[in-house]
Amino acid sequence: QVQLVESGGGLVQAGGSLRLSCTASGRTFSSYAMGWFRQAPGKEREFVTGISWSEDITYYADSVKGRFTISRDNAKNTVYLQMNSLKPDDTAVYYCAASSGYSGSLYYKYEYWGQGTQVTVSA
Numbered sequence: 663q664v665q666l667v668e669s670g671g672g673l674v675q676a677g678g679s680l681r682l683s684c685t686a687s688g689r690t691f692s693s694y695a696m697g698w699f700r701q702a703p704g705k706e707r708e709f710v711t712g713i714s715w716s717e718d719i720t721y722y723a724d725s726v727k728g729r730f731t732i733s734r735d736n737a738k739n740t741v742y743l744q745m746n747s748l749k750p751d752d753t754a755v756y757y758c759a760a761s762s763g764y765s766g767s768l769y770y771k772y773e774y775w776g777q778g779t780q781v782t783v784s785a
Contacts, residue, residue, distance in 0.1 A: 671779030
């Protein structure tokens with residue numbers, strides 16, 4: 663069982679930056695692939711980025727490539743999402759998720775989810 667808690671969301675102006683954190687409970691965090699998803703009001707849940715347990719594989723949605731960076735610190739049981747050059751379209755609730763081995767875009771392959779953190783980007 664893995665419990666995930668996101669933090670770092672907030673209100674930021676367009677062009678600004680935020681760093682989200684997701685801290686996991688349990689001793690086996692390093693064996694899980696991690697992902698970030700987001701959901702805006704009235705829209706489907708959307709894959710943002712994923713990272714393998716060994717950090718050697720990362721995936722990004724086209725909409726965030728070059729602006730967002732995922733990283734993880736297995737010693738701290740934490741995965742990060744650095745978001746730069748934020749746009750109003752990035753406004754959403756951001757969720758982190760854990761998977762036994764999958765770090766891609768299919769949400770149903772992730773077994774554990776956090777409660778989400780709100781990111782609002784003003785124009």
